[in-house]
Amino acid sequence: xxxxxxxxxxxxxxxxxxxxxxxxxxxxxxxxxxxxxxxxxxxxxxxxxxxxxxxxxxxxxxxxxxxxxxxxxxxxxxxxxxxxxxxxxxxxxxxxxxxxxxxxxxxxxxxxxxxxxxxxxxxxxxxxxxxxxxxxxxxxxxxxxxxxxxxxxxxxxxxxxxxxxxxxxxxxxxxxxxxxxxxxxxxxxxxxxxxxxxxxxxxxxxxxxxxxxxxxxxxxxxxxxxxxxxxxxxxxxxxxxxxxxxxxxxxxxxxxxxxxxxxxxxxxxxxxxxxxxxxxxxxxxxxxxxxxxxxxxxxxxxxxxxxxxxxxxx
Amino acid sequence: xxxxxxxxxxxxxxxxxxxxxxxxxxxxxxxxxxxxxxxxxxxxxxxxxxxxxxxxxxxxxxxxxxxxxxxxxxxxxxxxxxxxxxxxxxxxxxxxxxxxxxxxxxxxxxxxxxxxxxxxxxxxxxxxxxxxxxxxxxxxxxxxxxxxxxxxxxxxxxxxxxxxxxxxxxxxxxxxxxxxxxxxxxxxxxxxxxxxxxxxxxxxxxxxxxxxxxxxxxxxxxxxxxxxxxxxxxxxxxxxxxxxxxxxxxxxxxxxxxxxxxxxxxxxxxxxxxxxxxxxxxxxxxxxxxxxxxxxxxxxxxxxxxxxxxxxxxxxxxxxxxxxxxxxxxxxxxxxxxxxxxxxxxxxxxxxxxxxxxxxxxxxxxxxxxxxxxxxxxxxxxxxxxxxxxxxxxxxxxxxxxxxxxxxxxxxxxxxxxxxxxxxxxxxxxxxxxxxxxxxxx
Numbered sequence: 001x002x003x004x005x006x007x008x009x010x011x012x013x014x015x016x017x018x019x020x021x022x023x024x025x026x027x028x029x030x031x032x033x034x035x036x037x038x039x040x041x042x043x044x045x046x047x048x049x050x051x052x053x054x055x056x057x058x059x060x061x062x063x064x065x066x067x068x069x070x071x072x073x074x075x076x077x078x079x080x081x082x083x084x085x086x087x088x089x090x091x092x093x094x095x096x097x098x099x100x101x102x103x104x105x106x107x108x109x110x111x112x113x114x115x116x117x118x119x120x121x122x123x124x125x126x127x128x129x130x131x132x133x134x135x136x137x138x139x140x141x142x143x144x145x146x147x148x149x150x151x152x153x154x155x156x157x158x159x160x161x162x163x164x165x166x167x168x169x170x171x172x173x174x175x176x177x178x179x180x181x182x183x184x185x186x187x188x189x190x191x192x193x194x195x196x197x198x199x200x201x202x203x204x205x206x207x208x209x210x211x212x213x214x215x216x217x218x219x220x221x222x223x224x225x226x227x228x229x230x231x232x233x234x235x236x237x238x239x240x241x242x243x244x245x246x247x248x249x250x251x252x253x254x255x256x257x258x259x260x261x262x263x264x265x266x267x268x269x270x271x272x273x274x275x276x277x278x279x280x281x282x283x284x285x286x287x288x289x290x291x292x293x294x295x296x297x298x299x300x301x302x303x304x305x306x307x308x309x310x311x312x313x314x
Numbered sequence: 315x316x317x318x319x320x321x322x323x324x325x326x327x328x329x330x331x332x333x334x335x336x337x338x339x340x341x342x343x344x345x346x347x348x349x350x351x352x353x354x355x356x357x358x359x360x361x362x363x364x365x366x367x368x369x370x371x372x373x374x375x376x377x378x379x380x381x382x383x384x385x386x387x388x389x390x391x392x393x394x395x396x397x398x399x400x401x402x403x404x405x406x407x408x409x410x411x412x413x414x415x416x417x418x419x420x421x422x423x424x425x426x427x428x429x430x431x432x433x434x435x436x437x438x439x440x441x442x443x444x445x446x447x448x449x450x451x452x453x454x455x456x457x458x459x460x461x462x463x464x465x466x467x468x469x470x471x472x473x474x475x476x477x478x479x480x481x482x483x484x485x486x487x488x489x490x491x492x493x494x495x496x497x498x499x500x501x502x503x504x505x506x507x508x509x510x511x512x513x514x515x516x517x518x519x520x521x522x523x524x525x526x527x528x529x530x531x532x533x534x535x536x537x538x539x540x541x542x543x544x545x546x547x548x549x550x551x552x553x554x555x556x557x558x559x560x561x562x563x564x565x566x567x568x569x570x571x572x573x574x575x576x577x578x579x580x581x582x583x584x585x586x587x588x589x590x591x592x593x594x595x596x597x598x599x600x601x602x603x604x605x606x607x608x609x610x611x612x613x614x615x616x617x618x619x620x621x622x623x624x625x626x627x628x629x630x631x632x633x634x635x636x637x638x639x640x641x642x643x644x645x646x647x648x649x650x651x652x653x654x655x656x657x658x659x660x661x662x663x664x665x666x667x668x669x670x671x672x673x674x675x676x677x678x679x680x681x682x683x684x685x686x687x688x689x690x691x692x693x694x695x696x697x698x699x700x701x702x703x704x705x706x707x708x709x710x711x712x713x714x715x716x717x718x719x720x721x722x723x724x725x726x727x728x729x730x731x732x733x734x735x736x737x738x739x740x741x742x743x744x745x746x747x748x749x750x751x752x753x754x755x756x
Contacts, residue, residue, distance in 0.1 A: 016524035017524075017529055020516075028386060028389070032386065039721055044392065045486030057519060080524060084496070087497050094498075095509075113400075186400075186401065186404045186512065187512060188489055189512065190515045192517045229721075232721065232723060233718065243372035246344055247344065247382050248371060
């Protein structure tokens with residue numbers, strides 16, 4: 001998809017208690033190679049008045065961020081401090097270079113837009129012309145209805161001769177109109193990579209994120225190839241998709257449980273009925289406590305067992 | 315029969331579930347649908363595409379792989395769309411890391427220098443009525459968005475709160491520049507002069523998303539509603555520590571209680587005086603012995619179970635505790651909104667982080683939250699006719715926005731007063747036009 005290889009580890013920004021990705025290349029890379037989808041939480045600048053298609057930044061669950069850190073694919077950056085320190089340390093040269101870069105991009109964007117507008121204008125003109133020609137042909141045809149053969153030949157000819165001349169005239173005006181090179185578009189970049197360095201300073205990297213006790217189940221399902229997304233809106237902890245959620249519906253409503261946890265039968269019934277009602281399986285699972293983690297006792301993803309509940313019609 | 319049961323689940327029945335609109339934002343949509351929208355026309359005209367077809371599960375066909383990679387490519391393209399600002403109508407804001415300050419005297423005109431002497435001494439106070447959390451100023455506020463956002467200072471600059479600035483930057487309507495003091499120029503801390511260096515989206519999130527009480531959950535709710543066209547403002551409960559201003563005006567409660575003392579009322583009072591209700595139910599029937607001239611009397615005597623009246627003026631309990639506090643006032647797009655004198659909000663929203671608060675709020679938390687909202691009795695003409703609508707609307711209401719890692723669910727909580735709906739007083743006709751409660755989509 002993108003030609004540039006991704007530099008690892010990918011910096012994940014920790015801001016206001018959440019984990020964000022701002023680079024589109026990182027987002028597509030992680031989605032393609034590591035089945036990490038996150039939740040798009042930003043506004044798409046091209047259609048800002050809707051909630052169906054959202055844009056950058058991508059918000060990652062702590063589980064997702066933790067998983068990527070454990071795989072060595074990503075690291076966590078204390079973005080607030082990194083930004084402040086990094087921007088304050090900018091030298092005059094950096095600033096000038098950055099501004100020049102942005103100016104070049106802005107000029108490019110401006111050229112693109114003016115040429116696109118020109119194309120659009122041309123297209124519109126051509127449409128108007130075609131309409132006019134069609135109307136004229138119709139009129140001519142109606143006038144010379146008895147002499148049909150002669151009329152079509154007659155009406156065809158002016159249209160044919162008219163078009164090239166007009167097209168020639170528009171192309172000449174087109175070549176005269178240049179993109180106004182003096183003016184450039186203002187640009188709001190998505191990432192701070194230039195001017196700030198890609199890899200964060202060690203002083204601003206953070207330890208792996210704290211994760212809820214459901215993490216072993218999350219890691220287990222992820223390792224099995226499922227794509228997971230937050231599921232509270234659907235009455236569960238995670239939604240498990242068999243493939244990329246762009247193309248597939250989810251198969252399981254996932255709820256984590258402790259190894260020795262006593263399950264409320266009502267919760268099982270409610271979950272089972274809910275899952276069946278939306279044509280999904282209700283999946284419950286957890287890990288045996290084998291490993292003591294700094295965040296507390298945590299099971300290995302390998303020791304996770306899962307059960308799915310389905311309402312059977314008998 | 316389990317079978318019919320299940321069929322009922324799968325097949326939407328005629329009444330209720332037929333009304334459930336498919337909420338496209340519920341699930342991930344195929345970004346290829348997005349490319350159907352022509353970006354050449356202006357964005358506001360673009361219609362949202364229909365939901366795309368999805369496959370059941372992955373299979374090793376090349377066809378499926380192609381479709382998936384096309385979807386991903388479309389997503390990549392859509393997300394890499396740049397935020398560009400045409401120089402003619404670009405709106406530039408400047409980040410002020412220390413909050414609202416007066417412009418430096420060098421840039422001001424000669425005439426204003428005389429009044430400049432005071433502001434320089436105490437910059438944050440002289441700025442006027444700008445919110446202290448505001449951190450971006452815009453010198454050329456030419457956008458419709460400023461009708462519902464920002465506060466002007468004495469120098470005709472508009473100051474934006476962090477969430478407003480971040481939202482505008484994110485939608486590509488605002489270009490925020492770093493101040494000179496933050497990008498390595500050797501200047502003092504308080505200088506907020508424009509450095510011409512634009513802030514990236516990443517830098518803006520870092521600077522604003524945790525500023526002045528904002529957090530990523532609140533911002534998710536804010537932008538989500540703003541994108542849909544609602545006007546969203548901060549409510550008094552925004553600051554976790556701050557004591558909430560008494561929004562508990564005893565406005566409508568008075569005239570509700572003083573009702574129905576017509577001629578019939580006098581008569582019934584007279585009858586009550588004639589045969590006083592016996593309070594002793596241990597001896598004899600609950601309805602009491604004596605004359606019963608109407609069923610209403612009997613029923614009212616039978617209603618011995620106390621019930622909660624939301625309109626009663628209780629002595630205020632404990633104040634609402636975070637996170638169960640109203641943090642946003644929301645106005646429908648149709649509500650005329652004036653920044654200087656905002657009307658009463660259409661909705662009040664409390665924001666809850668589902669990861670930090672995993673259980674449903676307790677009765678006392680909810681009670682305190684509802685008590686912090688003004689009385690909103692079901693008084694419209696339509697509701698006076700329909701019992702179920704009255705019950706559903708309730709006497710106080712608040713919306714909980716539960717945010718689970720960026721996915722927001724909205725729950726409306728209202729205080730229904732079943733005790734106030736005396737069914738025995740209803741005419742039989744009133745029940746003919748039955749109102750079926752619409753199931754909420756989310």
